[in-house]
Amino acid sequence: MTAPSPRARLARTSSLVLLQPTPLCNLDCRYCYLPARGLARVMSDEVADAVAQTVGAWSEQHPVTVLWHGGEPLAAGVSRLTALLDRFPPGRGHPVRHAVQTNATLVDEAWCRLFRGRGIEVSVSVDGPDPGPGAGGGRVDRGGRDATGRTLRGVGLLKEHGIAFGAIAVVSDPTPRKAAELHRWFTELGCRVLGVNLVERKGLNTRAVHDDENVADFWAALAACGRADPRMRLRDVEHVRRYVRAELAGTAGQWAEQPVDPLPMVTWDGQVVPVGPDLAGFSSPRHGPFTIGDVREHGLAARLARAQETPWVAEALAGIDACRAVCDLFAYCRGGQVANKYFETGRLDVTETVFCRNSRQLLMEGLMRDAERSAGKARGR
Structure with a gap:
């Protein structure tokens, strides 16, 4: 008889740590x-x-990236974020890198000097061309005005300073035409890597995309655009292709047996969210706040080491085990997204x-x- 798969468990370290320098955001996007x-x-x-102490220790084993995430991280101000960056070591054997996810509306010369001087990787949140007056775009300020123009001014400054940037776009209308439009626009903008997030039911946003045929064709069209013009990397397409290559090489099964990468989030006030970083700031009627405690009390490594003793984390890991039991793509998705499970169903131990x-x-x-389609065209030549 084949031995059962081991229960899902958290890895003891992570190559990515998310930090929230401030929960404040200067925008009020409709899908936020x-x-x-x-x-x-x-x-x-x-x-x-408290975070830097653990990050420094982890860098003895592997590189670590600290991703400053919001809110809008730049709303903390140049001086405050610089002071926070100064708390982190350069790395002990392996580098500690820093990255920022920003809407870029606050980017100015001072921010560009900081990004360039510290080698900070920049990813910009922007959804594509300005939809124009009255078009009902989702990325707006607190007065309901579209923010795309201000984001593009910030991107222009990044380019003037020679700062490479990636982008994350939120899409509410996935169609093949939309995929082609996005690929063309972001490529012409000079984006080095594009990630696409379809509007999802999560947190305060209750809407999601429900259109299987168009969604599949959207992804197909985006992949085709990437093959035709490979100047810009496509995060989501690359993820699938890595998995397919691993399947062909017979190594994908090893992915399924790896411990769960915790991707810990530490909020502005020190609360540690070890899995499902998008749960930060939320509470469950059954479990209370989605946190395992204050990082200042025991440190990040010690908090993570005992995270599975917290009931909501144990329930999330049970959900990963449930996915392992029923999903043929488990090695690819590794048990889904914890936050989406909760916000869609009210539980953490569900599957699809x-x-x-x-x-x-x-x-x-x-x-x-x-x-x-590509193979069919090749055969028809």
């Missing part, structure tokens, strides 16, 4: 899920020090979600369609 984006608070040196279908299963289907 964040619960406290009007709260003007900033992370203290003490919180950063709308997010899983749109951004994993139909993404895979789309790339298979693109491969079949």
